Amino acid sequence: MFSTRLVRTLGPIRKVNISGVSGTCIKARPFSSSTQQSFRERLSKLRRNGTPEIVFGVTLLGLLMVDQLLRDKQMDERKETVRRLQEVMDADDERLKNEVAEEREDTLSRPTMFKCVVRQVPAMFDGPRCLTGVENGDIVDVIEERVGPDGGYNLCRYSGEKEEGSKSTSENVEDMIFVGWFPTSCLQKLTA
Secondary structure, eight states, rough: OOOEEOOOSSSOEEEETTTBBBOOOOOOOOHHHHHHHHOOOOOOHHHHHTHHHHHHHHHHHHHHHHHHHHHHHHHOOOHHHHHHHHHHHHHHHHHHHHHHHHHHHHHSOOOOOEEEOOOOOOSSSSOOOOOOOOTTTTTTEEEEEESSSSGOEEEEEEEEBBTTSSOOSSSOOGGOOEEEEEEEEEEEEEOO
16 A cells, blocks of 8 residues: 555646655646636625625614614613712702701800891802891891801801891791801991
8 A cells, every 4th residue: 555645736636656656646626717706606696685785784783783782771871870979969968958957956056256237248148058048237146256268257147136126027036047157258246
């Protein structure tokens, strides 16, 4: 038995004996234009029966489905983020309300240091700790001096008293008591 191997040449494949004695030649189908034509024929058949359009359509539908899924996921994440932020804001508002209510109860029971007359009400003065509901000429009780940013405010209590000394005509005085910060520059200290 001779060992044989296939040798590729520029032409057909030949079976050659390793010992140098040539054997029979086997002609293989060469790579020629007939193979390319069959590929072209197959491609034209695919074009005729609509396969490229089907593949393109299925791919496009798949991409649109993935895009829609990603959009839905993003919207769900946004809704969850908004819900969490709302929870944090609600908790913060509740905490601030509790702090202000505790501070109000504390200030209602504290003694008055001195009284001041409101000489000017600032135009943009409506924060959560600000004394609101006062007008020029109202008398406020100062409970603590130099509070707030840079010590520019006094902690005041207002119970409806006017400069002339007349009290408010409201039956429920407890509901008329306001507590908050007021700018020291807008107050004039009353002499006793």
